Amino acid sequence: MPWYDIYRSYDDDALTALANAGLLRRAAKDVEAGKVDWLEQGEQAGVIGADGQRVELDSQGLPQARCDCPAPGLCKHILGAVLWLRGQDTAAPAPAALPSALNEVLGLDLASLFKTAGRAAVRQAFAAESHGAVEIVEQPGGFTVSWPELGLSCRYLAGLGLAGMVSELPARDQAGLHLAAVLAVWRANGRVVPRPDWLEAEQPAVSDGRLDGDESALLDQVEAALTELLAQGLGHLGTVAAARLGALAVSVRGEGLPRLAAMLRNLAGTLTLLAKRDDRSDSRHALAMMARLYALCAALRAGAAEPARLGMLRGRLRRDYREGEALELLPLGAEWWETRGGARGLTLWCWDAAAGDLKSATLARPDGNDPGFYRHAAWNQLALWPGAGSAEHICQGSLRLESPRLADDQRLAVGGSSRAEVMAPWAADDPRLEQLGDHDWQVAVERLRQGVGLTGQPVEALLLRPQRWLPLRLDEVAQRLDWTVFDAAGQALTLTLRCEPTQRERLEGLSRRLDEATLDLRAVLVRVDRREAVTRLEPLALLHLEASQLRTISLDFDPAPHRRGRVAPTEGRILRLLEARRQPPLAQPGIAGRCLDPLLAQLEAWAELGRPLPGEFQRERLAECAQAARRAGLELPARLTDTLLARPDVAGLLRLYYVAQLAMTLEGLTVAEAAVEQD
Template sequence: MSGNGVRGPADWHRAWGNYDDEALAALASTGLLRRAGKDVEAGKVGWHPDGGAAAGLVAADGQRVELAIQGPGGARCDCPAPGICKHILAAALWLRAPAATDAPAAAATEGATEAGQAGVLDEVLALDQDALFKAAGTAAVRKAAGMLAGLGRVDIAEQGAVLVIAIPELDLVCRYVAGTGYEGMVSGAAPRLAKALHLLALAAVWHAHGRVLPWPAQAGTAPSDADTTPSTGGVSAEERRFLLHARALVHETCAAGWSHVSDIAAPQLRALATSARVESFPRLAGLLRGLAGIADLLAARDFGADEAQALQLAAQAHALIHALGAPAAQADPALLARLRGTARRSFEAGATLELLPLGSYWWEARSGARGLTSAFWDPQAGQVRQAVLARRDDSDPGFSKDGAWARHSLWPGAGAAAALAGKALVLEEPRLAEDGRLGTGGATRASTQPAWLLRDSRWQEAGFDDWSALREAIAGTAGLLGEPLDMVLLRPAACEQPQLDEAAQQLTWRIRDRAGRSLTLRLPYEAWKAARLDNVEAWAASGDTIAGVGARLERGGQGLLEPVTLLVGRDARVHPVSLDFEAGQARPMLATRIRRMLRGRTAPAAAPAVRGHGRVVHALLAQLERKAMSGHLHLARRDDELHALRPTLLALGLDGLAHLLARYLAAPDVGRALALYHAGQTCLELDTGFL
């Protein structure tokens, strides 16, 4: 029996009648809902003879469904299927139909639905928060409170009697159904996470409408905190179970082979990323989200899909999972906190951020994504910060290279990227995304000031003017504990003229630091980079003082540093030059020769030469990538080419890598292959080959 005091058909209509098809599909699947609808159409659903509406019992295709006042999520069926079955869905569909009751009941239901349509948002805002916290439980309250502060955009929409709450960064859509309360909410969240995520969704609605959230003391955090830092305590038993599950799923996905990844892999990885965020593993969540994105492309046979990148992220995730559970992390709270990562998304309330614009650059990815990245020097943090305007594909015809540069505003008060040249920028209420980038739009407001003088101490201390310090900084970002670094500000003491490398189909440009040490920047030719190649050559020959260079960093044994912006002296002030958009005075000759040389060709540019140890590590990774594509990471033949690499690794002094290779060849499995691949990648990251 339901035991909830509901006795009439109209009462069940009020409790169940507001669940639309989308809400019901979120409980199970669209296919199961379709089959349930066919049972209703065939007349296989009605009140059960053992008590009917008074007892809250429905007969559906020969099964007995016990209704619950909180909706289908609390119902029970006597069939052997676990969770929400076809019969529960059929009962929900049948209870929506007026034929299920007499006319007065139907009228009552119609009135309830209309009331729900008019006030489902008001109903959510009027919920008793103390009762809600009690229903959710201490663990769910703690998790929801910890995530709310770092939450990004939340989309809230009323759809009839349903309030739809979407949280894009968690790939989560929750539905609150009028009249059913917190316990009647539905989403695609895993059952063990549903309480916390549903509470988070409601809290986001309250927060969006300016409601103060009186979190109980046991929540352990306040949603007004700007920095959401996970607990620094040891990994709990529940978290260990999650990490084991995460490792098993990553291994399972790799074992299937990245060249024929299944359609279900991406949703599974995405759900796992959500779980990682809830379990206070933000860094792992980011890796899993990236892996899910690549799995989507691979499953769709997208030309931009990259199996090697999938293996790289899987290896990083495997290494991070192992490190999180290692004794060293349990004994060192600071180390564990760094491995967990943080979900910082904003500065202190009322903070301001003073920035020097470094210019902007355009980029295009093989997946079809494209965008404009604007770089800024932050003197307080001593680092480059970036803001991105981007689109995943060509679905937005209004977004173009020239439009993003000249028309799309970054923040109110700042204007487009093109308008920032020759100015300094002050941001009020700045926001940071999880990857450290500046969030555009939102509540942030901008104002401009005169650009910095070349003699300003803030400029004299900016970036790197010592290439040995640059090497140390880049090497320090390698491995699990390294922070992302994809752009650096260089302040050269002297610049040579760019040179054409015809074999590699690129321009090379040597710049020197204050000690006279040389650093080689490279600009590989691609058709969409033509203006960049022209302009770097023209500006280098223009006679203007080049006070700084903004360079993109691509990690690995080749160590590519590609100039994308310049900082030139103009009227004794620092003036940014965006190489994709601003032409110099001199006539470019070398870039023109590259285009003439490649006219009509489709072959990719030759890879730059790699030093001896780099070649061996690249060969090792290439072998593992081929195995990962076919799903053969767990296999190693006697004639496997990997056997021949071990003596060379030992001869080069790469003993640790040689040991991991020997361990893998002795007992090949996915876990050992991922550990070996990650170690090889770290070796390449530590090798800054451009210096």
Template sequence: MIDPALRQSLAAYDDTALAALANPGLVRRAHRDLDEGKVRLIAGSLGKAEVEADGHLVVLDARGPGAAPCACKLAAMCRHRIAAVLFVLTPTTEDPAGEETPPQAADPHELLAAFDPAALERWAGKASWRAALEMAGEPAKVDVQANAIAVELDGLEGAILILRGQGFDGIISKSPKAQRKALHAAAVLAARRQFGLAVPDTEPEADALAAAPSAFVPEPAFLAGIARALGEVAALGFNLAPVPLEESLFELSVSSRADALPRLAAMLRAIAAQIRLRRQRALSFDPDVLLEQTSTAFALTRALTAGDADRQAALVGQVRRSFAPTAPLDLIGCGGERWRTATGARGVTAWFVEAGSGRWLSTSLARGPGQDPQFMPGDAWHHQAMWQAGPLVTLAHARLALEGANISPDGRLSAPAAARAAIVEARAAPTADLPGTVRTWADLREVHQAQSGLGLDAGRGPAACLLAPTRTAAPFFDDFAQQLVWPVMDETGAWLALTLDHDEQADTAIEALEATVSRGWQGLVLVKISRERQGLALTPITLIGEGHPVDLTLWRKPGWTGRIAEQSWLARLRQRRLGSRTFTRLPRDGTQTALDAAWQHLIDRLEAGPGLQAMLEGARAAHAGRLDSFGMPVLAELLRKEGSAEALLAAAYALLIARQQRSAIPLLV
């Protein structure tokens, strides 16, 4: 007789779960064997059943078919194991009458309660756990079944089944073995987040003090293997995007030798994800992003191989943003913004400038995707106290003396319990004579590079600065780019485009900007500078003029009812545009155009594949000659080198640095 406890422990293995473990055809064959009487019980004991399926002995226990030995010795899942499970789950005449009940959806909270995040982290291992945290954004779909939860992660094929009572090893998916632990851990985190259960903080804002980096000597053979894999990306990733290459990159990223290389491991996972998108012909695939990631990872591998001890810690990277104690700070609040990421993280960020040095610092109140449903960024901005002094709505527009805070290398301030701010002057608006205030738009490229860096030294986030325009024009809506464009002029007479993308998050900012500047506003503008494909983009954050500053994303117009009337501001903008000056974007200069063309040529070569690259040799020589004529002989020589994958990636990284150095400023004429 079959132990009822064993039957209960295997109840999650319905046809859907068994098909995910093997394939639907094998499940159908197992059902046929069962119907034809080819499956019988040999012996049953407490927690175990010995079942003969088509002449092969299978020994089942609570661990399920994946751990069951079968006499056929097949390494993959066989129909004998599946048939044995079906046999055990089939009611018999010996079962008590009325025991079988119609299947009902499981209680997700009860099912997921057995999957403790701390135990999940230990099961996954360091590298796979980091990968899981990266991938555990909002799931594309979560389906609660009778004895399982099916999770489909965005961009991944097939569902991951979290089975009741089977533990971490009983999670089922079609994922490759090297990716399995990371993907299964990500699915559990995504499911817990979906149903409001506690998940680890995946945002890099924790108040973790920086420790001295431990001595680390990269393993040359491991780095050489990564370099070869990146060379294969250049040879095949843009063209064929083979599955083994994606799996190889992911396997390298979660290997034990990658534990001490978190930065490089994260790059490899990002490259693998882009290769998957290329193979799927997804609209989100971006060859520019893939080339930038691959060439930067190749440069990082070379730099680690060179063994420059002075830069070792920065090159290796950190799992989380590190914070270190800082001296007392004299800060002037310049404004803030509300934001939300594509994965669902949301929060508010306040920006400060250090009065003496002009250094930009920021602090955030945020929650990760699905964390703390009660957290409302707007309410936190107005009511949650920071540094024992007051809410950000007050601190972001005051002069502060801050002591006991911690600071990260990229200028993020944390809020430990010991931090205390004293408000020196409430509502202290910054003035145009502050260090670092930009009056000439030609200086913006240098301001951005000073904060963000280049190549391997590039920072994670955008830069910030204050603009002091001498004149402004009426904002207008660019229908082609779907952006609000606000022209502002510097002291030399040059016009700059400040832009707001037209999306759900920006509607409030667009209406706030239109309502404020229509009244003849003059003053300073806090802007966020981001590097995009065609150059720099400048987004207005806060308008600082007469009266109280206007934080655009946090603005509420008088009589606000919670709805933004899009047609009203768009109609007003178009009406004011009639008869006013018409602006157009200033074309990029010859050097920028030559660099962009050479970059696009490399992408064309990579997408053409090895068989067709010879057809582009003439174009390569022409691009190299053009770079030579613009005074960039080193770049030209790198481009002329014969086309090994390594030489191509070296040329791509050099072009990437040159394009970053000469990022176009969005000027208007």
């Protein structure tokens, strides 16, 4: 077929990804106006006149296209030439007779591709295998490979090879992703992808106590990307920003920095929602993630001389599940959760009496995958381990887990070689009940405080053993349900549930169960929620004695049945709040929050607009915030604000935002501890 028929593979989506929609529209107008035609037509190449310019094209596709206009890259004249060629009546075979792009890829020599792409791209391509599901969609003249969890996709065009692949990423980031797409096609078609010998021989970077040159360069790229995003403004982002972060996440993971990669991946998902103006998007949440990313980059550089600290900051290349001895576990209940990006899952919590700690196992699906995976199907239909049945069945007794695969963070792998057996529930006189959970609120709060920061291990849940409790208290102004529980020393701790639709099952289950005068409560499983300045403890499950046996009630799945003709007063008020659907107010901050929240608001406004410097009004407000912080004894945030005013830059903004948020988080824990008071 003629050399110029290769340009039929470039549809409008591919051209838009290579240039932009506006430039493509201008090129189309030139074609419609008759400003494009042949100047020279050869057997291997040709020259096309487009609006007075000379465009040179050949069979190598757009990577080799040249135009004599001064515009850099892919100009409107080249786009016009491609659009014009697509519309020419040639003797080329019909599209159905063109060779399959998938077959073309399966015939590529991977060894040659690896050599051409380079070692950095090969590392990135193999690292992409761990970034969730891959979608491959065949189209006329090519196919598209997408990673939904990363928000990344690229297009392979028949006849153009790896060099002719198209994506929205900058040229410097394309090689690894495009190679990863080729490997994904091989795997999807049952082909074995051989790992290069040099890649197998490389030791994971986490075994070294220093950052190497490639890792330092990646940290530079991450910091530069954050700077560019804020210079553009969070209110003006496009999808390209998220795609670039997704590609960076793949590169970072390939270089042995999995914790940084996970944070980049989460930020990419948040920015995708922002770019789409999704209701779930939140620029404040995005800025907080960016500040934490910047802080992690700084901590990685500072921790280079301390191997142990650097290892924690790096994270693990993969969750290392190690097979161990059988575990005797007490199921505590399960929770249902959904993320901003649409992922959803069920997490089962268990108490390990021998180790005296909590362990968890999770069933989850990413956004848009498996429509049969929903709340109650995950609870009463899907098995976590062979022999155990569903989470509902497991929570009816105790659990023995053979050959468990346990990670360092106490997470249990589901499925695999593990085998489980549901045993009889614990009896009321079981001596293990005496060691169940936390009975001193001071100790529990101290563990929460130690989990704050980049090097701490965040505490996700607690098991509390209250000795007594007060009736539920509904705060209709704050739109929350409070439940005060007391430990053995008479110290009080308040558990809270927001009155919002996503919490409906928990609200109804808790209000109905505690209304039962016969409930013999022995322990409460709570989730640690840090979404606001004040850390909240949310009840997830209740453990109680029934017929001399310990039973669990999962509030997400086990609401008590209605008593005929009767609705508890508290439950009725909760239902009226849920039906009103008012926006609940934010939690009232403490002293640090009252000083720093206005500071955060000014930084957020600056980041939203993308101005290079704060305006005069913002400078005055920032100076006032610095004075207020200093009067409250918050010297570090005050000093960082002074520095930012003297030398405004993105690095200073992110540094100040991270420190201010950290101070408010610590105060939130202090507030929680202050609530631990003698009754």
